[in-house]
Amino acid sequence: MVQEWLLELLAGFGKLFIHPVFYFSFLLAFVVGMFRVTRERKDFHTRVYDIYQEIRYILPSSLFIGLLLSIAAIASGLTLPLELLNFIAAVTIILSVGGFRLLSPAWTIGLSLLIFAVSEKTGYTFIPYDGLSLSKILMTMAVLLALLLITEGLLMFKRGWQGTSPRLAESPRGLNVGVQFAQRLWLVPVFLVLPAGDLTSPWPWWPVISIGAETYAFIWFPFLVGFAQLIKSTLPELAVKATGKNIITVGVITLLLAVAAYWVPLLAVASAAFAFISRIWISRRHYAYERNRHYFFTPQPKGVMILGILPHTPAKKMDLKIGEIIYKVNNMEVNTYTEFYEALQKNAAYCKLEVVDVNSQIRFVQGSLYEGEHHGLGLILAEEEKGFVAEGS
Template structure:
């Protein structure tokens, strides 16, 4: 059995290497990261992230997450038949014509659960000439198993967001509710996962397992085989009121709760068939609730990245810069430079010129306490020692966001771009 399993795994790896969707997912992810880096450079004229480093991290963590999901689903069983794959992709392709965020297995699996229940309620529907094929296909689909796979994938996503969600966060300028520019972060993460799933086989040709997986055992009349399945996990968040690490921890906590709830409902629906419809509907509804709650919570909180009476608020710190070496962090406030209070960018630049070879700063930290940092200034250092400030009224560009993002708008590159602020000064 071990040799057969290894042989099947090797064949699955080879099939994955020639799978077009695997490479398509990688290309789309890299294009998204590249576009985000271009936005940063246009706003701040510096590079905060490097494409090669980001690509290395997403491949490393995506591989680890894929292996973890594969091990968990090896115990639970992945009832992913050919019919299930076709139905999932067909539903997803229709959904993303309306919203690109619907490209999530939770929505497609939930809709399949609703369809399964409707077909069970229609008397004599299996003999219909028009929909007979759908009944035959649905007989080869274990919907609770698909819901469980969606739950485990969201569990992996929660762990990735918790550990990696803040590292690729991009500082950007947004319009506030009052029409004034404020600082914020666009948090995003996309990870390609290569899943190696134990799937049921009908008609022979598979191998037997020494354990009985929870899902799909009734479909495995011919044993089991290993199937490679490329999946892309991703999340996007916008925060104006929290630091990226805090927002990532909070989002990961909600995702974790959602993943455990979906997996638990899938197990209950597997054991009690009448619970399939509530499980399918709740899988969709809870996912929508997560998205709505995140936006509602942000709208109720005051923006964090705005300048105040105490000084200039720091939006971000360049990695490896003098400011990073001094321990300066995003969210802190610059009160004085070289003994001079600073409230505007002009005062900041003037204070730096008092002593071009040395800089002494008074910083109000995140706990509300003043700390003192100092450093010699060398040729080639960033003109603000690597500190990126929140926008003021003279900010030229702000991020244009669109809530309803369809596949067409993405293809037309109409999402997440920069628009020139009306009445701004030319840079």
Template sequence: MEAVWALLSQLGAAALHLLAQPFYYIAVLFIAWQYTRQIRLERQMFAVKLHLWPGLLLRAVVAGLVVGLAVSVVSAFIGTSLTQETVLWLWAAAAVLMVFRIRYLCFAYGAGVLALLQWVVGWTPLAESGGVFGKLAVSLASIDMPGLLLLVALLHLAEALLVRTQGDRLSTPLFLEGKRGKLIGGYALQGFWPVPLLLIVPAAGGGGASAALPWSSLLSADWTQGWTIIALPMVIGFSEMTKSMLPRDKARHASKGLLYFSIGLTAAALLAWWQPMLLPVAALCSLLLHEAMIWRSRAVEAARSPLFVNDSRGLRILGIVPGTPAEAMGLGTGETIAKVNGVRVRTKEDLHAALASNPAMCKLEVLNLSGEIKFAQRARYAGEHHQLGVILAPDDQANYYAAEGPASLLDLLRSSRTTSRWTDAAGETAADERA
């Protein structure tokens, strides 16, 4: 009973310390900002709201809490020796790297850079020099780098599961510039989750709650001075772009890459714990394997043909607006509208004219993803919105497309997400592609 009370007491103290730290709130605010930018982009391009940012943020916070609990429980049996200084080092590294590339916010890069820096500083007498730089060198040397890399691997495993289950629901349709300047449809998949961790670590200076843990740990951490629980706020996330896959297929592809990265980094971290001289190898694995995962995704996209383009068969559906007749009729992303009320349609003007030809009924002939014909129909009610509720793949009359994403933090602060195709069309939007 005394051990249980000590555990609850330590958990309570760590939770209060987590709430007192700014990092978790910074992560939540960053995620809220990203989702509001996403929704503004949707409204600018299509004049509709496909998502609601409060719901996205709430789902992210809840999922992050579940992930934090699961990773905290697993890490309790690993036996890492992380400290509060680890939080400061990791967030500082992420902040600096984000200035150069936004995607470097991922802690795989921060942990990899810190591990390399620790290894390099270890070959210098900087830790013995005293002063500010000497103290920083001592603090850096005290970080359990194999344990930190292993924690990053666990977080990417959790991220793989989140992307697999939620990735397609975090997608935004876009008009993108394809080869030779031709506009095509595509999707941006982007998700972030704030993950609060409460980690059981060896206590320093004998301030622990107990002289020993009631279970054995994987890593041989020094538990002789007791143990304590620290708060380690983290953030995980992914960002993918696809022109050739459905959002659910791209989410599966991204999830598989994250899984491979997690397995590879876990093996590298365990090797670095077994043989400390291999720490730079593990650090490079954290950096290079993550880059390889991104390269793999880009290579697959480059090798495939665009999916969301109109062709001679009809109009390709890029997206479905929630709560519209298109959703009620079971139309799906990637399908092709071939006929409307018996009339073949090849342009959005054909579609509008065919819909207007029968104000009481909407009958569609649609080609599904396998190229097979399916029929859908629905009565059109008085007072109902006149549009069908589909976002079509762009044609040559689309005036706006999504610009290439900003590379650095400075670019993000000053960039515009959309680009006008023609300077004399500045007052128009791509909402014409919504039928």
């Protein structure tokens, strides 16, 4: 029995690498990276991150959560027909036309569940499930939706605010102002049980969410989870973490509704509709909040504000942060890009900065400069006449 399980798990692991969604995720991240680099060059005449930035985040952050979800899925025997999993993958690929913005599980899995439920209700069945329990299939989809929605919120809270892309936008007064664009794609591989194969149930209670099958197989299925959020009125960390918390809350409520569907099957559809609508509400609420607030990244009356920091530069090594304001460079007060550049040239090998951080606390940073360093310190700064410019460009 143990050997059979190990072999089946190994076979399920191998299925991840032959699934089209696995490779599609990297292609999608590459294409989105190209558009981002084009936008950064248009706004600042330099790219902030290279074209592979989005690819780097696809797996490392999500593997551990995917492992936890896999343990829960195997222990409870979350079971779905392969045809239905492939339908979810197809919906995901279709929604990815808009980039990462529509890849929340609330929309990819939620929409799949609603389409499947409506098709069964109206008699237009297009996904075979061989007489398995429809109510249990819908419940399993709802539970999976909720778990992945919680995963989305956790990943946003932990990682979603890192590595945001600076952009230029036009204010109502026609001035160039800075904004931040947070976007991320994660591939969350989850072990699921297929209702066909050579395995038999090892325990009387497995799978917990039974759909009538007697033999089973495993598949490590790749789910795509993504988001995109424009931030103008505050720091990316604050905005993305707030959105992540809201999504976690919606995910928990969705999970409670999905579990309750064990006794009231209609709640499976209700949970998907709730998640779908709530995720739209979260996005619209952020948009409405931002629309009525003042821009955060604007030229300052005193000092110059940091909108972007290029990686692998002295600014990054000195641990400067976006949103901080540089008051002095080499003991010289700076209020414009020109003054900043002139003060930096005062000492071509070393610089000392007086910085006001995002908590309005003054701190002093210093570091060495080396000949050939890209764009001097590697900052994107506010300039009254030019909007935001790459320092040194």
